[in-house]
Amino acid sequence: MADSHQPSTYTKRRRTPSPPPPDPYAVDGDDDDAPLYVPVKQRRNQLVSKLAAKGGGATAAAEKRRHEEEEDARLQQQRDDDDRARRKREAQTLLMEAQEVKRRKAIEDAAKTEKQKIEEEEAQILLAQEASRKQLAGAEELAKGIVYTERMHASWKAPHYILAKPQEEHDAVREKFHILVSGDDIPPPIPNFRDMKLPRPLLDYLKKKKIEAPTPIQLQGLPVVFSGRDMIGIAFTGSGKTLAFSVPLLMFSLEEEKRMPFVQGEGPVGIIMCPSRELARQTYEGLQEMAKLMEQGGYPQVRALLCIGGINMSEQAQVLSQGFHMVVATPGRLQDMLEKRKFTLNSCKYLCMDEADRMIDMGFEEDVRNIMSFFKHQRQTLLFSATMPKRIQDFAQSALVQPILVNVGRAGAAALNIIQEVEYVKQEAKMVYLLECLQKTAPPTIIFSDNKNEVDDIQEYLLLKGVEAVAIHGSKTQEEREYAIKSFKTGKKDVMVASGVASKGLDFSEIQHVINFSMPKEIEDYVHQIGRTGRSGKTGIATTFVNMQTAEQTLLDLKYLLMEAKQKVPPFLTSIEDPNLGADGKPVGCTNCGGLGHTIRNCPKLEENQRRTMAGFGREGGGGY
Structure with a gap:
């Protein structure tokens, strides 16, 4: 028992610490004298040496180290490149960037053909022209976004038997007279005035x-x-365009007057705008004559107002006080009258622009747009001219609603009944040769020059030689211009020397000969000038002087115009080669003015318009005011 209560004894064991993990970089044979810390790189090298000594894995280790060193070098190289690029960007200026862009563009241009370069340049010029124009409409309409989509309707209808004819017959009539039409729901052609339902006094007047x-x-x-349709009318000079828009205005005015007589402050029913004072007066006198004949035939009295610069509007005070139906005007004076509230366009529903393309090119585009701002309602809009390039047609359609295009012959072509003679005459010999040319036909004769001083010199020379001559140009007073026109039309003077102001639309029915003392720069001016003869189906002669001072592109335009009209082409014109021929051997032509002897890159009209814009004016001698 004693043993069982004896306290138990045990031996306390010391805990043996776990051995440290083996050092992967340790080398066999290391002794206790080895340093306590060995750098990693050194231990790596020792391991490699150890493995190399044992002959196992030496190649893999070396490959691994090479890869690591290459990766380090690559990363360092990338950092260096990024740093250099950053410093380059910081140092690069806008000028250097522009030079780089220019260099790249030069490389691209070098890869293009000459034809591609020309096409791109012309496309850019045309695009700039289009961008510089805004829609031909009133300011209020543009601001409010007013767009007319429904065409106007009139009370007139073609006779039933004409409407009943099949479309093939109408097409045959158009083909017979070389009439090209485009548009929707085109009224049929009517081959006589009686079927157009014109009243007896007008039929007698025409007869x-x-x-x-x-x-x-x-x-x-x-x-x-x-029919009340908007229209673009293109036809040769002397083909009767004035009658095509004057008679309808007269009929519409008679209809309105018969429905409800006009009193003071009322009117007009319609407006005809012309680019020159002389053309406006000629149109006005024609309307006055027809209106007077209608009144004598028992129809209501209708009155016309003439608004042109150079005349005292007090002469028109009686017409203004009575109310009037028709206005014939130049854009500048018309705009002035509207701004001064001499009358309004509240009831006006007819607007015609004679020589429309010439009016726009002469700098009246903004005036026309301002005039349109005075209209309160939709109007029927008509544009007439002998020369209207496709570009102007497209632009003008912005003012029209579902328009109908009526084209007799190519726009800008010369009348076929004019004999065109082109003669090479030295500058110093022109005056002497002029007297010889005057002997070709009996008077009256018109001589054109594009220089006002030269116009006066020619008149003085002819007077000294005993030729009865008058002169007209933009710097003459209105009294002088009217005297020249009147004395020439009545036969008191045999020769009229004129600048381009007399080339637009003026009707001198008995003229047999036109002389271009100097060839106009623009071929359209040439077409209008020679168009003073060969009118109303008669034959006329046009003689044109050219020499070394005439631009080659103008001569090319003239050459193609003569060829188109089947006229004799002089040898010195035949010898001029066209550098702008198309792949088919035909002239490319100008998309700006329609001339066949040049392209838009060297268009004289475009250059002249730019010059006028820079100079800040667009009219010759205030002729359009």
Whole structure:
């Protein structure tokens, strides 16, 4: 028992610490004298040496180290490149960037053909022209976004038997008279005035003027205008365009007056705008004559107002006080009258622009847009001209609603009944040769020059030689201009020397000969000038002087115009080669003015318009005011 209560004894064991993990970089044979810390890189090298000594895994280790060193080098190289690029960007200026862009563009241009470069340049010029134009509409309409989509309707309708004819017959009539039409729901052509439902006094008036049947532009144009449709009318000079828009305005005015007589402050029904004072007066006098004949025939009295610069509007005070139906005006004076509230366009629903393309090119575009701002309602809009390039047609359509295009012949082509003679005459010999040319036909004769001083010099020379001559240009007073026109038309003077102001639309029915003392820079001016002869189906002669001072591109335009009209082309024109021929051997032509002898890159009209814009004016001698 004693043993069982004896306290138990045990031996306390010391805990043996676990051995440290083996050092992967330890080398066999290390002794206790080894340093306490060995750098990792050194231990790695020792391990490699150890493994190499044992002959196992030496190649893998070496490969691993090489890869690690290459990765380090690559990362360092990338950091260096990024740093250099950053410093380069910081040091690079806008000029250096521009030079780099220019260098790249030069490389791209070098890869393009010459033809591609020309096409791109012309496209850019045309795009700049289009961008510089805004829609031809009133300011209020543009601001409010007013767009007319429904065309206007008139009370006139073609006779039933004409409407009943099949479309093939209408097409045959158009083909017979070389009439090209485009648009929707085109009224049929009507081959005589009686079927157009013109009243007896007008038929007698036309018969008195020896107008037995409508010309092609009247044959198709009058039904279109009578129907109330917007229209672009293009036809040769002297083809009767004025009648195509004057007669409808007169008929619309008679209709309104018969429905409700006009009193003071009322009117007008319609407006005809012309680019020159002389053309406006000629149109006004024609309207006045027809209105007077209608009144004598028992129809209501309708009155016309003439608004042109250079005349005292007090002469028109009686018309203003009575109320009037028709206005014939130049854009500047018309705009002035509207701004001064001499009358309003509240009831006006007819707007015609004669020589429309010339009016826009002469700098009246903004005036026309301002005039349109005075209209309170939709109007029927008509544009007429002998020369209207496709670019102007497209632009003008911004003012039209579902327009109908009526084209007799190519826009800008010369009348076929004019004999065109082009002669090479040295500058110093022109005056002497002029007297010889005047002997070709009997008077009256018109001589054109694009220089006002030269116009005066030619007149003085002819007077000294005993030739009865008058002169007209933009710097003459209105009294002098009217005297020249009147004395020439009545036969008191045999020769009229004129600048381009007399080339637009003026009708001198008995002229047999036109002389271009100097060839105009723009081929359109040439077409209008020679168009003073060969009017109303008669034959005329146009003689043009050219020499070394005439631009080659102008001569090329003239060459192609003569070829198109099947006229004789002089050898010195035949020898001029066209550098702008297309792949088919035909002239490319200008998309700006329609000339066939040049492209838009060297268009004289474009250059002249730019010059006028820079100079801040657009009219010759205030002719359009």
